[in-house]
Amino acid sequence: MIRAILLLIAVLWSGHANAQTAFLDKREFSAKSGRVRVKLGVSHDYKKSVRLTVRLKAAGVDDQTPGSILTESVRIVPEKFKIPRNKFRNVLLTFEPAISTRTPYFVCVIYQPVVERIDRNGRAGGSMLLATESCSRFWVVP
Amino acid sequence: MHRIFSATCGAIVSVWRQCSVFWCRSALAAVTGAQRQFSPVEQKGPCSFCMNFLKTALAISLMAPTPLLASTSAEIKATGTIATFCNISNQGGPIAMQPSADGDRLSGTGSYRYVANGNSKIVLSALQLSAPKGAAAATPSIQLASLVSNNSGSASASSEESGGVIRSDGAIDTSIVENNGDDLLTAGDYEIEATATCTSL
Numbered sequence: 001m002i003r004a005i006l007l008l009i010a011v012l013w014s015g016h017a018n019a020q021t022a023f024l025d026k027r028e029f030s031a032k033s034g035r036v037r038v039k040l041g042v043s044h045d046y047k048k049s050v051r052l053t054v055r056l057k058a059a060g061v062d063d064q065t066p067g068s069i070l071t072e073s074v075r076i077v078p079e080k081f082k083i084p085r086n087k088f089r090n091v092l093l094t095f096e097p098a099i100s101t102r103t104p105y106f107v108c109v110i111y112q113p114v115v116e117r118i119d120r121n122g123r124a125g126g127s128m129l130l131a132t133e134s135c136s137r138f139w140v141v142p
Numbered sequence: 143m144h145r146i147f148s149a150t151c152g153a154i155v156s157v158w159r160q161c162s163v164f165w166c167r168s169a170l171a172a173v174t175g176a177q178r179q180f181s182p183v184e185q186k187g188p189c190s191f192c193m194n195f196l197k198t199a200l201a202i203s204l205m206a207p208t209p210l211l212a213s214t215s216a217e218i219k220a221t222g223t224i225a226t227f228c229n230i231s232n233q234g235g236p237i238a239m240q241p242s243a244d245g246d247r248l249s250g251t252g253s254y255r256y257v258a259n260g261n262s263k264i265v266l267s268a269l270q271l272s273a274p275k276g277a278a279a280a281t282p283s284i285q286l287a288s289l290v291s292n293n294s295g296s297a298s299a300s301s302e303e304s305g306g307v308i309r310s311d312g313a314i315d316t317s318i319v320e321n322n323g324d325d326l327l328t329a330g331d332y333e334i335e336a337t338a339t340c341t342s343l
Contacts, residue, residue, distance in 0.1 A: 019231035019255070024342075025223070064343055065265055065300060106341060113235055126239035126248040126332030128284065128316040130232040133339040 020044035020052055022109040024136040031097050031140050038093040038138065042109050044085065050111055051082045054091050057106040057135065066106040066135050070095065099142050108135035228258030230286075230340040237316055239332070246325050248332055252314040254286050260342060262308070264301040266292040267337040271318065274330025278322040282334045287312040292336070303343065 023041040030036070044050055056074050060067025073096040083089050093107055110133040232254055239250035256264065269292060271282040285291035289312060292299035316334060320327050 018233055019229035019257070021227050021229045023225045023227055025225050027226075060298075064263060064303065064341065065298075066339060066341055108339065110337070113232070125241060126250070126318055126334070128237040128239060128250060128252075128314075128334040128336075130237070130252070130284070130314065131335070131337040132230050132232055133337055134227070134229045135339055135341040136227065137341060137343050 018046050019132060019134065020046075020050070020109050020111045021134050022054070022107055022136050024107060024138060026138070027136075028139045028141065031099060031142055035094055035096050036140050038107060040091050040093065040107055040136070042083075042089045042091055043087060044083070044111065046085055046111070049082050049084045051080060053080045053110050053112070054093070055079075055108050055110065056093060056095060057108055059104045059106070063104045064137070066108060066137075070105075097140050099140060102139055102141045104137055104139055106135040106137050108133050110134075224259065226260035226342045228256075228260070228262035228340040228342040230257075230264055230338045231255045232314065232338070233311075237314060239316060239318065241327070244325070245327060247317055247319045248327065249315070249317040252316070254289075254312055254314050254338070256286075256289065256308060256310050256312070256340065258304055258308045258340065258342065260307070261303055261305055262340055262342050263303045264289050265339045265341065266290045266299045267339070268292070268294055268296050268298055270335040271295060272331075272333040272335070273318075274328050274332070277328035277330065278320065278324065278326065280318050280327055280332070281321045283315075283317050283319065284334065284336055285315045286338065287315065 021043055023043070024038070026038075029038060040054075042052060042054065044052065054076050056070045056076065057066040058068055058070050059065065075094045077092050078089075081089060097103065097105075110131060112131045113129055232252060234252040237250040237252040239248035241248050264286065266284060266286065269282045269284060271280070273280060281293055282295070283291065283293040286301075288310070290299050290301040318327065318332050318334065
């Protein structure tokens with residue numbers, strides 16, 4: 001916990017980035033008991049309090065790319081929360097994987113910007129909304 | 143210097159022992175009244191010899207740099223761990239796109255920052271385009287300069303894996319370009335939505 005806070009301070013002091021980050025100390029978890037418990041820390045350095053969402057993803061096209069969002073047997077506490085800038089929130093993720101080999105998973109924290117109407121002074125135009133997501137890969141061994 | 147200091151300390155201890163033995167014997171003799179024959183050296187005054195030696199040794203020791211006087215040693219061990227992380231940020235929020243003079247495209251620019259302290263990669267999701275109802279065909283595009291670009295509405299695109307630490311700033315170029323025989327975008331409001339995902343490996 002202290003390590004994570006120190007890391008967070010170091011990261012936030014190193015430059016304003018407008019980003020959210022998921023901090024994961026361990027990268028390998030055991031599913032021997034049938035249930036995997038993953039503790040992570042979440043923070044951001046947006047100017048205001050923002051609403052973040054944590055989710056678990058399976059591997060996508062390869063073991064380096066997050067794929068579909070997993071919800072079955074997945075419990076994330078808290079899953080969605082609003083936190084002020086530079087605050088640190090602990091999140092507990094538990095799930096019951098049905099695996100027979102060492103398998104990668106991704107825990108992700110996403111910030112979806114609020115849709116704001118852009119005033120174009122009556123002219124036609126367009127806008128682009130880029131949500132940003134930070135994922136950390138971890139492995140589960142049966 | 144350390145060897146000299148160690149030798150000096152050793153000599154001090156040795157002389158101190160000799161003096162202690164002499165003083166103890168003298169005290170015992172005084173208490174018991176026993177007569178004792180002193181050796182020539184002891185008769186000459188071993189304590190005077192000791193004191194002279196001690197004075198010299200102490201003078202040398204006092205002239206030594208302070209750290210050498212601290213002859214005790216302490217084992218110092220410090221360990222630490224830093225978690226791997228990465229993040230990608232859209233620095234400017236929603237990007238407004240302006241139409242071209244020919245009316246064939248909308249384009250806008252923003253900026254991103256990519257920070258990682260270990261191996262990582264960026265994935266840009268499939269682009270969701272919202273266009274006016276019944277609009278002529280158009281192609282959306284997002285490019286994170288030097289990282290990844292995508293113009294697909296159905297497939298994501300990945301950057302190369304970055305090795306080690308990285309902190310880079312770059313431009314986000316976004317556009318919607320007509321994709322029809324008339325080379326025009328239908329009038330109205332357009333929007334592209336996408337997600338840039340940074341994955342710490």
